[in-house]
Amino acid sequence: MMDFMEEAIGQAEIALKHDEVPIGAVIVKDGKIIAKGYNKREKSQNALMHAEIIAIKKACRKLKSWRLDGCSIYVTLEPCPMCSGAIANARIARLVYGCEEKSSGDNLCEKILSSTRLNHKVEIVFDEKYSEKCGRLLSDFFKNKRK
Amino acid sequence: MMDFMEEAIGQAEIALKHDEVPIGAVIVKDGKIIAKGYNKREKSQNALMHAEIIAIKKACRKLKSWRLDGCSIYVTLEPCPMCSGAIANARIARLVYGCEEKSSGDNLCEKILSSTRLNHKVEIVFDEKYSEKCGRLLSDFFKNKRK
Numbered sequence: 601m602m603d604f605m606e607e608a609i610g611q612a613e614i615a616l617k618h619d620e621v622p623i624g625a626v627i628v629k630d631g632k633i634i635a636k637g638y639n640k641r642e643k644s645q646n647a648l649m650h651a652e653i654i655a656i657k658k659a660c661r662k663l664k665s666w667r668l669d670g671c672s673i674y675v676t677l678e679p680c681p682m683c684s685g686a687i688a689n690a691r692i693a694r695l696v697y698g699c700e701e702k703s704s705g706d707n708l709c710e711k712i713l714s715s716t717r718l719n720h721k722v723e724i725v726f727d728e729k730y731s732e733k734c735g736r737l738l739s740d741f742f743k744n745k746r747k
Numbered sequence: 748m749m750d751f752m753e754e755a756i757g758q759a760e761i762a763l764k765h766d767e768v769p770i771g772a773v774i775v776k777d778g779k780i781i782a783k784g785y786n787k788r789e790k791s792q793n794a795l796m797h798a799e800i801i802a803i804k805k806a807c808r809k810l811k812s813w814r815l816d817g818c819s820i821y822v823t824l825e826p827c828p829m830c831s832g833a834i835a836n837a838r839i840a841r842l843v844y845g846c847e848e849k850s851s852g853d854n855l856c857e858k859i860l861s862s863t864r865l866n867h868k869v870e871i872v873f874d875e876k877y878s879e880k881c882g883r884l885l886s887d888f889f890k891n892k893r894k
Contacts, residue, residue, distance in 0.1 A: 641813050642813075644807075644813075645807060645811055645812050645813050646804060646807045646808070646813055647803060647807055647813040647814070647815070647833065647836045647837035647838075648795075648800060648803060648804055648807075648833055648836070648837075649813075650836075653795060656794060656795060657793060657795055660791075660792060660793045660794055660795075661793070664792055665792050666788050666789075666791075666792045666793055666794040666796075667794070668794070680832055680836065680864070681828055681829075681831060681832030681835065681859040681862070681864075682828075682829055682830075682831075682832025682833045682835070682836050683829075683832070684828060684829075684832070685827055685828030685829025685830070685831070685832050686794065686795055686829045688828065688829070689794045689795070689797075689827065689829050690794035690795075691794075701864075703864055706858065706862055706863075706864070708855075708858065708859060708862060708864075711853065711855065711858070712828040712855060712859075715828070715853055715855060716853075717827070717828075717848075717850055717853070717855075
């Protein structure tokens, strides 16, 4: 079976090459990748251009629907509130993330994805196997920035 | 002084004409509207196309920056988690909303906007003066849908 988190990491590595914070995402339906995205905030100078948002936009276009029923999204980092909300709004069934967001202790991703607001709950999977690899991409990036 | 919530309501009324859930937003900088948006989810079949997201994208383009420092966003309805997160990510200074989101009691908008994650807190103003008008637009829309 194809390892979708490896594909998300591949997207993060593209972001890195463009000197963007290395975060990547892929969306999977019926065992196939239907959309990919990597963080483009700096190049686009658009606050919305996170990896998840780009992938969701492409997936909606591909399925010709704002509802991404039955889809899973694989992201290298636990999503921010904007992206968590977008995942819920698009009715994505499952989120798999590679490493935890440690900059806050408020657990907003889980709160947003389990909110009863939409009568839709997103299953959340923390993919520990990739945690170190996904985290190292980010910590190396910020370490180099501070040099 | 121009009443910016009236302008946001004007955007919601455009959404209504297109048979979209009537929600509108405007972004203001230095006393001038720099971007407008209305909900286009159905027409675009894109889960991201909320009024606030459209306005933020336009404002970033206009200011050529992902940072919307010193900007205020006026929205007819208390933003969902995705839009609340986008407002924080774009470093918008102030949110003014017309009516409260009553479909959940989890207060996520406030939690997201006051999260310490970004070292940025968004001031939140509930504009009671327009609450009834903004709310009636929505309730009339859903009442007609159920007919």
